[in-house]
Amino acid sequence: MINHKHKSGFVNIIGFPNVGKSTLINSLVGENISIITNKPQTTRHRILGIIDQYDYQIIFSDTPGIMIKPIYFMQKIMMQYVKKSFKDADIILFITEIGKFNLLNKYLSFLKFLKEQKIPILILINKIDKIGVVYSENMLYDTINYWNNFFPNSEILPISALKNINQDLLLNKILDLLSNGPPYYPKGILSDRSERFFVNEIIREKIFLMYKKEIPYSVEISTKKFKNGKNSIHIDSSIYVERNSQKGILIGKKGNSINKLGYFSIKGIENFFSKKIWLRLNVKICKNWRSNYKKLQNFGY
Ligand SMILES: Nc1nc2c(ncn2[C@@H]2O[C@H](COP(=O)(O)OP(=O)(O)OP(=O)(O)O)[C@@H](O)[C@H]2O)c(=O)[nH]1
Ligand SMILES: [Mg+2]
Incomplete structure (x- = not known):
């Protein structure tokens, strides 16, 4: 009715x-x-x-x-x-x-x-x-x-x-x-986005907060694995940068920066899903992804 x-x-x-x-x-x-x-x-x-x-x-x-x-x-x-x-x-x-x-x-x-x-x-x-x-x-x-x-x-x-x-x-x-009308989405739904999207975004947010200059603008995240268990979630995410030098900055000396990023990302993702998070991050190069239509499509643009 x-x-x-x-x-x-x-x-x-x-x-x-x-x-x-x-x-x-x-x-x-x-x-x-x-x-x-x-x-x-x-x-x-x-x-x-x-x-x-x-x-x-x-x-x-x-x-x-x-x-x-x-x-x-x-x-x-x-x-x-x-x-x-x-x-x-x-x-x-x-x-x-x-x-x-x-x-x-x-x-x-x-x-x-x-x-x-x-x-x-x-x-x-x-x-x-x-x-x-x-x-x-x-x-x-x-x-x-x-x-x-x-x-x-x-x-x-x-x-x-x-x-x-x-x-x-x-x-x-x-x-x-607003005018009268029926709901467009089932009631109780918060957003149109997937769990993986939120993981990508939380990692990107931590990159914005931790790194300077062009680094935050040249990264894109893709989450390959999101295994939701009863009490914990296992996640594998890749961070794509455009150049080798950016990869070096992201990882930092002896992996210090990426470890720190992992720590803050886990905290953020745990907060979001209210579950224990196991996160694996790896950094990859995807040349000029910001200017390439096909690559952007693959990243969900
Ligand atoms: N003091 C104050 N700061 C605010 C308020 N709203 C947002 N901010 C701050 O403004 C900055 C930008 O906030 P965002 O919500 O990311 O702004 P945005 O318009 O979505 O930015 P883009 O996505 O980059 O276009 C953050 O540092 C916020 O904390 C407010 O009401 N008061
Ligand atoms: Mg915004």
């Missing part, structure tokens, strides 16, 4: 790099489904996070940060994910952050494109927990004014994804805007 009071829809989170898109989806869903670091271009895929109650189902999408000039083929694909998320959105959450609006001229054509969309756009000003620490209250008004001038017809909501400020308000606004 169709419940006529049931609401459902796709709410797609988009924004510039590092503004807190993944932090927001995690706090809305209540699980760490998308990795977070303080470096731009952390998120490479479109990741669904689903929440439901008896009378609604909201399917959120986390997306990669908007890039104006993608260089690698991988980055072009990442931008295709963003573009696609415009097409199937019932609502767009355009997330920005307090105090960051002086350098946005380079994004002007994107912002104009966003403005032309016929779907409701909620402008979120994130990181307002920085008020009183980094910024004064006036900075919030300046940021609101900036976005209000640009999107006079959109509602603007200051939030903190990190500290859950105004999350209930945001959820109520989304529910007001």
Whole structure:
């Protein structure tokens, strides 16, 4: 029987790099489904996070940060994910952050494109927990004014994804805007992604946190074995880098760095699955994978 009071829809989170898109989806869903670091271009895929109650189902999408000039083929694909998320959105959450609006001229054509969309756009000003620490209250008004001038017809909501400020308000606004409809996914499903995907992402997150410069951007992870036992999971994952020199850096002197990476990865994966983890990591070279369509396809892009 169709419940006529049931609401459902796709709410797609988009924004510039590092503004807190993944932090927001995690706090809305209540699980760490998308990795977070303080470096731009952390998120490479479109990741669904689903929440439901008896009378609604909201399917959120986390997306990669908007890039104006993608260089690698991988980055072009990442931008295709963003573009696609415009097409199937019932609502767009355009997330920005307090105090960051002086350098946005380079994004002007994107912002104009966003403005032309016929779907409701909620402008979120994130990181307002920085008020009183980094910024004064006036900075919030300046940021609101900036976005209000640009999107006079959109509602603007200051939030903190990190500290859950105004999350209930945001959820109520989304529910007001959603139409009646049946659930798109079976109730209780958290994400569209597989266990292996989350393992890959957790390892990638630890690489982002541990290594500098181009290393985090030149790695891709592939998990060959994921053997889920009663109390423990046995995992074999490969880390692909583009060059031999990167392999050396990843492994480190006497294997020190890779051992440390293994330790942090195990902690992260154990946290995610709430089970004991046995992890085997090995580093392989896959030349220029970021620019090669076939290789990217094999990696799930
Ligand atoms: N102070 C503060 N920091 C935040 C907040 N939300 C996110 N951050 C921080 O901002 C940084 C980027 O967060 P992410 O969630 O990875 O940002 P993103 O937009 O998904 O980034 P990309 O995937 O790289 O485009 C991290 O260091 C977060 O801890 C917030 O509400 N307040
Ligand atoms: Mg992200």
